[in-house]
Amino acid sequence: MSKSAVSPCCPEFQPQLWDGKTHLWQDKAFITDNVAQIFHIPLNVGGVIKRMWKKVTDADAALPMEESLILFRDCSLWKSELFMSVAREVPDAKNVKFTGEFISKVYTGPYHAVPKWIADMDKSLAGQGKKSLKYFIHYAYCPKCAKHYGVNYAAAFAQVK
Numbered sequence: 001m002s003k004s005a006v007s008p009c010c011p012e013f014q015p016q017l018w019d020g021k022t023h024l025w026q027d028k029a030f031i032t033d034n035v036a037q038i039f040h041i042p043l044n045v046g047g048v049i050k051r052m053w054k055k056v057t058d059a060d061a062a063l064p065m066e067e068s069l070i071l072f073r074d075c076s077l078w079k080s081e082l083f084m085s086v087a088r089e090v091p092d093a094k095n096v097k098f099t100g101e102f103i104s105k106v107y108t109g110p111y112h113a114v115p116k117w118i119a120d121m122d123k124s125l126a127g128q129g130k131k132s133l134k135y136f137i138h139y140a141y142c143p144k145c146a147k148h149y150g151v152n153y154a155a156a157f158a159q160v161k
Contacts, residue, residue, distance in 0.1 A: 008141075008144075008145045008148045008149065009142065009144070009145060010140065010141045010142055010145035011065040011066060011068075012149065013140035013141065013149075013153045014066060015106040015153060015155075017066070018104045018105075018106050018138075018155040019104070019105060019106035019155075020104075020105060021103070021104050022101060022102070022103050023101070023102040023103070023104065023157075024100075024101055024102075025098045025099055025100060025101075025102060026099050027097040027098075027099055028085065028097060028098045028099070029085065029086045029087070029088060029089065029095065029096075029097055030071070030083040030084060030085050030086060030095070030096050030097070030098060031052055031055065031056065031083070031084050031086055031090050031093040031094060031095055031096070032081055032082065032083050032084075032093075032094045032095075032096050033048050033051070033052055033081075033082050033093075033094065034048070034079050034080070034081060034082070035048050035072070035079070035080045035081075035082050036078065036079065037074075037076075037077065037078055037079055037080055038077070038078070039077050042072075042080060045082070046142075048082055049070065049082070049084075052082070052084045052093070053084070055090050055091075055092060055093045056084065056086055056090055056093075059086075059088070059089075059090045059091055059093075061086040061087045061088045061089070061090050062086070062087065063085055063086065063087050067085070068084075068085055069083075069084075069085040069138050070082060070083070070084050070085075070138060070139070071083040071085075071136035071137065071138050071157060072136065072137045072138075072139065073134065073135070073136050073137075074114075074135075074137075083096065083098075083136065098159075100133075100159050100160075101159070101160050102136075102157050102158065102159050102160070103121075103125065103130070103157070103158050103160055104138075104155050104156065104157045104158075105117075105120075105121055105124065105155065105156050106153060106154070106155050107120075107153070107154050107155070107156060108151055108152055108153055108154070109152060109154075110152065111139075114137060114154075114156075117137075117154070117156050118135055118156065121135070121156050121158050125158060125160060130158075130160040130161070131160065131161055132158040132159065132160055133158075133159045133160065133161050134158075134159045135156060135157070135158055135159075136156075136157040136159070137154055137155070137156055137157070138154065138155040138156075138157065139153075139154050140152075140153035140154060140155070141153065
């Protein structure tokens with residue numbers, strides 16, 4: 001794959017760390033905020049991420065980039081939740097903790113392929129005798145970095161029961 005001349009801002013994604021993996025999280029720390037959407041199309045992602053990242057760096061709560069996750073949960077036609085993993089509680093942010101079993105699978109393709117990925121995950125989970133409680137998507141790259149790296153990775157995370 002040829003890389004574009006644009007300098008990347010996103011770290012190079014390592015799919016082998018996330019593809020087909022089970023994660024047993026006990027009080028995994030995140031901060032959360034909302035992203036406005038129109039018919040599931042996010043509007044202000046960049047601004048929300050910048051605002052969250054400033055709080056994280058001001059609190060010295062950033063994880064190493066290869067461990068960092070930004071998870072999206074589509075709530076409605078008008079809103080999605082964004083969760084940024086952190087090393088510790090962040091002042092002046094909405095802090096949440098994830099506990100449970102999460103299974104991740106890596107996909108490539110455009111944003112609008114998410115329903116296909118969810119259907120594929122549902123089928124895979126059913127084969128394991130499991131069912132998703134919630135889905136979260138980690139988009140590995142911003143659009144400029146996807147162009148730079150020549151691939152558009154995403155990891156679907158299913159919280160399972």
